[in-house]
Amino acid sequence: MGAMRFPATPTDGDSPMSSFDKDDIGWTPIMEEAQRATRVLHPEMLELPRPARRRIITVANQKGGVGKTTSTVNLAAGLALHGLNVLVIDLDPQGNASTALGVEHRSGVPSVYEVLLGEISIADAAARSTQSKNLWCVPATIDLAGSEIELVTMVAREARLKEALNSEAVEQIAPDYIFIDCPPSLGLLTVNALVAAQEVLIPIQCEYYALEGLGQLLRNIELVQSHLNPSLWVSTILLTMYDARTKLADQVSAEVRSHFGDLTLRTVIPRSVKISEAPGFGQTVLTYDPGSRGSMSYLDAAREIAERGAERKTA
Template sequence: MSELTQGDAPLSRRLQQNYADLRMLEHAVFTRPERPVVMTVANQKGGVGKTTSAVNFAAALALGGLNVVVIDADAQGNASTALGAEHGVGTPSIYDVMVEGASLAGVIQDCPDVEGLRVCPSTIDLSGAEIEMVDLPRRAFLLSDAVSEFLSVNRDVDVILIDCPPSLGLVTLNALVCADEVMIPIQTEYYALEGLTQLWSTIERIRSELNPRLRISTIVLTMVDKRTKLSEEVAAEVREHFGDITLTTVIPRSVRISEAPSYSQTAVTYDPRSTGAIAYRKAALELTQRWAQK
C-alpha cells in the first residue's frame, strides 16, 4: 500500500488502529454513574466544536447503554438538527420550559437514530428569551427547577447534557446553575485559550454564589490535526495547565464530523467506522471511566 497519509500516520496504520479501536469498543463496558450526571458543555468562543461534542458524546454514551437526555439551550438549534429532532416554529421546546413553565417531560422527543437518547429541542423563540427571563422570579434557577422535577420522576436517566449558546448570558447562567459538571471543548488552534479565563472565573463565581456542586470536570481537545506543529503545541499547553481534567482521547479534524449535521445525524451514527466517530466513542468511554472512579 502506498504511503498515503491521514494525520501523522500512514493510511494503512490508521486503518489498523481504527479496526483495533472498533474491536475494543465492541467489548467495552460503559459504566452507568451512581447518580444522574448533569453536564453543561460550554465555551463562549464559537467554532470550537461545542455542539458537535455535545451531540456526539450523547450519542456515544447512549450507544454504550446509558439513558441520555440532551437539552439544546442554543437558539440556533444545531444540536436539535444533529439529533434529528423537530424544532420548527411552534414546536414545544426549551423556551416553553424556561419561559412558560412547561415540564421538561412534556417537550422531550426521542432521537430517531439512537435508542436511549432523548432531546429537548430549541427553537427560534429562544433567541428572545433573555429579555423575557429578566423579570421572572428565580430567573437563574428556571432550568434547574425544571431538571430537578424531571429527574425526580424519570429515575432511569443517567446523563443530561446541556448545549449552551456561545455567550455568557442568562440562558448559559441557567445551564451552569443547573449542572453538576462542565465540559469545555478546546480547539487546538491559535487563540485556543482566548476567553477561557473569563469562562473559568464566571463558573467559579456561580459555584460560590449559586451552585456549590458545580465544577469544571472535563476538557476535550477538538479539531486536532497532528500534521501541524501548532496543534501539538496547543495540546501540550492545555495539558500542562489542565492535565488532570483533560481527556486523553482527542477529537481529530474530520470530514465526516463536519458532514454529519447536514444529514441530521451525529458523526457516531453517520459513519460509525470513521476516525472521528471512533474518537468520540473512545472519549465517551473515558468519561464514564472517570465517573466510575469518583
C-alpha cells in the first residue's frame, strides 16, 4: 500500500484539514471520525450560528425510553460547548435531566415546582451546569410529582411556564436556546411545556412500535395550536437508538423520513453504552466520552439544529 501524500506546506488561509485534497491522501472513515472528535475536544474550532431570536424547544414524546431526556441534555450541551447560552428546564419529576447536567435536585432546592406556583422566578431557580459555563438548568425535584393536582385549581393553569419564561428574570441568563424536557405523559406539565414553546422536537427510537402513540401526541399538539399556542409547530424529528446491525432500524428510519420528510434530522443517534453510562456520573456524553460515536452524533445533531435555525432566519 502506497504512503499517504501530504503537501509540504498548507496554502495561505487554509486550515490544516482543508489544505489537502481528501482523494489525494486516501481519505478514510477513521480520519473523518478523528476530525469529528477534534471538534468535540476543541469546540472553539467550530462556531455555530446564533439565532435571530430566542428559540424555545419542547422535547416531547409520551412514550418512555425513547431518548427524550438524553437528547435534551446532550443537544443543550452541544450548543453550549460552542458558545451559545442554553437553559434547560427539567419538567420531569424524575429529575433525570438535572442529574445528567450535574445540578442538585433534592427536595427543598429551588426548582421548577416553585416557578410553576409563582413563588420564585426562573433566574432564582436556575443553576449553572457543571458541563459548561454557558449551560443552565432549572431542576426538577420530587415535589413536582404532585404539582398537576395543585395546578388544576389555578388561573391559566396551562400557561404557568409561559408566564415565567416571559418575565424579565429570564434576561438575567439571556439564553439563546431554551430546552424543556417533558415527562413521559400528556398531562398538564406537558401541556405547559407546549404552551410555553415555539417548537417541538420529537425523539423517535429506531425500534419496533416506534410510531405507536405518536398520533395522539400530534393530535395534542394540534389542540394546543388551535386553542392555546397558535405559533407552536413540530420543527424537528430526531431518530435515536439506531442499531446499524439490524434491518429494523433502517426500516423505521425510512418510514419516519417518508412520513415527516425534511423535519427529520440527517443525523441519527446510535445505540451506545457510553450514552447510557454518562448520567450515572452526572455528565452528558459530550463530557463523559468526547470521542465516542454517541458524543459526535449529538454534536452533529446540535449543529444541524443551529444551522437549520439560521437557514429559516435568512429565508
